[in-house]
Amino acid sequence: MAQNTKNGKTVTADDGKYSEYQPGKSWDTDEFVASNSPITVPYKYAGLFLTYTMLVGFGLSIMLAIIFRFEETTYTHCRVANYFPSTSAAIATTPSAYVWRLVICLCSLPRLLFVLYCYHFYINVSCQLRYYRGLCHLCFIAEMLENLSLIGLSCISSDDNYDIHEILFISFQVGAMLHMILMCIVFKMATTRYDDVRSDTGIFKRKGALQRKMFFCVMNILAFLISIYFFFRHQNRCEPGVYSLFAIFEYLVVLTNVLFHEDTWKDFSNRCIIYGGRTHNKLMTE
Known part of the structure; x- marks a missing residue:
């Protein structure tokens, strides 16, 4: 960089480009150009990254618990x-605990950001149906509760503090x-205006998306109720293998939960996340 004085003003040359320096004007803020794409x-x-990270991490945690900490x-x-x-026993012991907490570290922030994006997307849909906006608010609160509880129960295992872990697991579920229930309702209300446009091929995709959401929602609730049945049966009767049945249906609860979220992310598959961009403050201010 070279500086020359011309007519009482300082001219700065950088790579063949000249810009005039003016006293009292901040060079760093007013003339900054970011060329990063x-x-x-x-x-x-x-x-897909979030889905497969959650599924692979969960499966690996269970396998490691069986291999190294079976008894x-x-x-x-x-x-x-x-x-x-x-699930609680598996993610409470090492090395499974390390794997699962790494998964949560990788996925928590993107999931929380998507909760905010999804909320702002649906709340701005032009829908005149009664209670629509209120249901959007409730759906946002429920999803935030789910994600924050997942972070909590992953950080505080059943071995660390069983009572707090139990409360967090209940609030998560x-x-x-x-x-899931509210998302199905909100999605149906938000896409109701497309029902009469039978020539629009997008309708069939939306209807298929609603059916998938309802399927995963129903399967999740059924798996949870069945797991609760086997849990209390094990507690009261102490039959061999019953606790394993509880564990298997608990796995299904996790699987259907992840797949439901994956289907929700599919709704925005034609959109992109953009990081960074070109900034030229002088042009912006002028």
């Missing part, structure tokens, strides 16, 4: 034979079920 990430790939993670107060660890 924006990074574009399609929602489709972001959703510890399948032990219950009844001391009867069991073959699969519960309640938030997840409420969110």
Whole structure:
């Protein structure tokens, strides 16, 4: 960089480009040019990353618990034979705990950001149906409760503090079920105006998306209710293998939850996340 004085003013040369310096004017803020190109990430790939990270991390946590901590993670107060660890028992022991917490670290921020984006998207849909906006608010609260509870129960394992972990697990499942039910209702209300446009091929995709959401929602609730049945049956009767059945249906609860979110992310597969961009403050201010 070279500086020359011309007619009482300082001219700065940088790579053959000249800009006039004016006293009292901030060079760094008013003349800053950022030439970095924006990074574009399609929602489709972001959703796939979150889905497969959650599924692979969850499956790996269960496998590691069976391989390295089988006796510890399948032990219950009844001391009867069991073959699969519960989710809480698996993610409470190492090395499974390290894997699951890494997954939560990678996925929590994108999931929370998507909650905000999804809320702002649906709340701005032009829908005149009664209670629509109120349901959008409730859906947002339920999804935030689900995600924050998931972070909490992942950080505080059942071995660390069983009572707090239990409360967080209950709030997670309640938030997840409420969110899935409300999301199905909100999605149907938001796309009602397309029902009469039978020539629009997008209708069939929207109807298919609603059916998938309802399927995962119903399967999640059924799996949760069945797991609760086997849990209390194990607590009261202490039958061999019953706790393993509870664990299997608990796995289905996690699986259907992840797939429901993956289907919700698919709704925005034609959109992109853009990081950064070109900024020229002088042009913006002028």
